[in-house]
Amino acid sequence: MNRLDNKVALISGAAKGIGAETARLMSQAGAKVVVADVLGDVGRATVKSITDEGGDALYVDLDVSREDSWAAAVEAAVGHFGKLDILVNNAGLFLGQDFEEVPLDDWNRLVSVNLTGVFLGTRVCAPALRKSAKDSPHGSAIVNLSSIAGLVGAPLDPLYSMTKGGVTVFTKSTALDFARKKDRIRVNSVHPGVIDTEMGQQTIETGARMFSENDTDLALKRSIQRHPMGRLGTVDDIARAIVFLASDDAGFMTGSSLVVDGGLTAA
Ligand SMILES: NC(=O)c1ccc[n+]([C@@H]2O[C@H](COP(=O)([O-])OP(=O)(O)OC[C@H]3O[C@@H](n4cnc5c(N)ncnc54)[C@H](O)[C@@H]3O)[C@@H](O)[C@H]2O)c1
Incomplete structure (x- = not known):
């Protein structure tokens, strides 16, 4: 299963957090992995931890907001491993600022990573994914990291929520487009609840500032209580869902939104 x-x-934003765990689990599932990030030292350490366990991994510099950077990363990946079967558009930013006060430059930076990054990744990787799909019984796969904030309203950060809503619908639209063109590239999105990473911590700190009188412990408690299963998510919870969607076990899934949130949006 899930091999x-x-x-x-190729996993964007894979130096740390959900992306790094996804690279580890994909390697354990038999894939060759390309760890792509703006954080060279951290990304190379992630690659070393994978190769130390016997995996096959490569680090490439990638700023997802730049098309030339995507082109160089894909060229390096295909040059090294010969092809590309899976793209995980994982790199993302969280602002945690009141939309009535946020400087426009911060908004533009958010959009350049969370939206332009996913658009460019999909566009630049499409030719290589289309090519390898011809040799694979179930084709190629793209997995996009959206969020529960891309499904329901998020008072903590309406701007982040707007970008993730865009990722949700772009996933469905590109799934339909690739299917129409008979490219055999499946596209699905994952929607995590609050996950224990640096970004997850950033959401707790924002919650403390906005709704919990700067009390981080109280904000964490409230965040946990919002998850009916009574805990935050782990990187492993999310990476397993990504591996499944990338695998041939999800061969009849495209345009779907896989929610992994401990029940938060079920209520
Ligand atoms: N942690 C959560 O609670 C949570 C919840 C829902 C969705 N998500 C989404 O999951 C994804 C991963 O989140 P995470 O918690 O692991 O975040 P993280 O902040 O721990 O890691 C994000 C990674 O993206 C990289 N990155 C940032 N800008 C980049 C750029 N321009 N080009 C390339 N890489 C870049 C960072 O260097 C980092 O390695 C994001 O898209 C995020 O929005 C996270």
């Missing part, structure tokens, strides 16, 4: 043998995967 990725002989697959090559």
Whole structure:
């Protein structure tokens, strides 16, 4: 189940957090992985931890907001491993600012990573994914990291929520477009609740500032209480969902939104 043998995967924002765990699990599932990030030292350490366990991994510099950077990353990945079967559009930013006060430059930076990054990743990787799909019984796969904030309203950060809502619908639209063109590239999105990463911590700190009188412990308690299962998510919870969607076990899934939130949006 959920095997990725002989697959090559490129994961954006994979130096740390959900992306790094996804690279580790994909390697354990048999894939060759490309760890792509703006954080060279951290990304190379992630690659080392994977190769130390016997995996096959490569670090490439990638700023998802720049098309030339995507082109160089894909060229390096295909040059090294010979093909590309899986793209995980994982790199993302969270602002945690009141939209009535946020400087326009911060908004533009958010959009350049959360939206332009996903658009460019999909566009630049499409030719390589289309090519490898021809040799694979179930085709190629793109997994986009959206959020519960891309499904329901998020008072903590309406701007982040707007970008993630865009990712949700772009996922469905590109899934339909690739299917119409018979490219055999499946596209699905994952929607995490609050996950225990640096970004997850940033959401707790924002919650403390906005709704909990700067009390981080109280904000954490409230964040946990919002999840009916009574805990925050882990990087492993999310990486497992991503591996599944990238694998041939999800061969009849495209345009779907996989919610992994401990029940938060079920209420
Ligand atoms: N942590 C959560 O609670 C949570 C919840 C829902 C959705 N998500 C989404 O999951 C994804 C991963 O989140 P995370 O919690 O691991 O975040 P994180 O902040 O821990 O890691 C994000 C990674 O993206 C990289 N990155 C940032 N800008 C980049 C750029 N321009 N080009 C390339 N890489 C860049 C960072 O260097 C970092 O390695 C994001 O898209 C995020 O929005 C996270």
